Amino acid sequence: MEASEALGTAAQVAVALAGFAGVVVVFRTEAVHRWSALDRFRLRLLLANSMIPLALCLFGILLLSLRPTPITIWRWCSGFAILLLLPFAFLIMRSARTVAPEEFHADRISRLIFYPLFLLGATVSLLQIYNAFFAGVFWEFFVAIIFQLFAAMLQFMRLILLSPPRE
Numbered sequence: 001m002e003a004s005e006a007l008g009t010a011a012q013v014a015v016a017l018a019g020f021a022g023v024v025v026v027f028r029t030e031a032v033h034r035w036s037a038l039d040r041f042r043l044r045l046l047l048a049n050s051m052i053p054l055a056l057c058l059f060g061i062l063l064l065s066l067r068p069t070p071i072t073i074w075r076w077c078s079g080f081a082i083l084l085l086l087p088f089a090f091l092i093m094r095s096a097r098t099v100a101p102e103e104f105h106a107d108r109i110s111r112l113i114f115y116p117l118f119l120l121g122a123t124v125s126l127l128q129i130y131n132a133f134f135a136g137v138f139w140e141f142f143v144a145i146i147f148q149l150f151a152a153m154l155q156f157m158r159l160i161l162l163s164p165p166r167e
Helices: 003-027 037-065 073-096 101-106 108-135 138-162
Strands: none
Touching: 003 037, 003 138, 037 073, 037 101, 037 138, 073 108, 073 138, 101 108, 108 138
């Protein structure tokens, strides 16, 4: 599969996952502002984990449209990924603090998902730094997109399938 095809497909998946956020809201019986802090946090993660890969894909597609295609295209893309991923990590950590510790720690599955994903996300960010300065290859940039889409799918499953209905 060519890089342009992979980016186009990933962009479509990202848009679909962002659209699923609307499905999540419709399935719930109460308004979003009445959700628990943990569920609102999950919804923010779903939206962010959908929009970041979409932005990365569109940036890559934009650079692929340049003629001649820049030799350092994947370095630039990884640099752009760093510009998105690092602030995202800090915002997520700050947002996670809005969830009451007892609510977060009471949900064992949330802990099992959040902490490993955060560590994997840090690893993906380091890979982007390496790719931006040294390797400059497509697959290392694409790892950031796939990771974000995977995280969005997990959040969607958590919000739809595993959350107990609130009375």
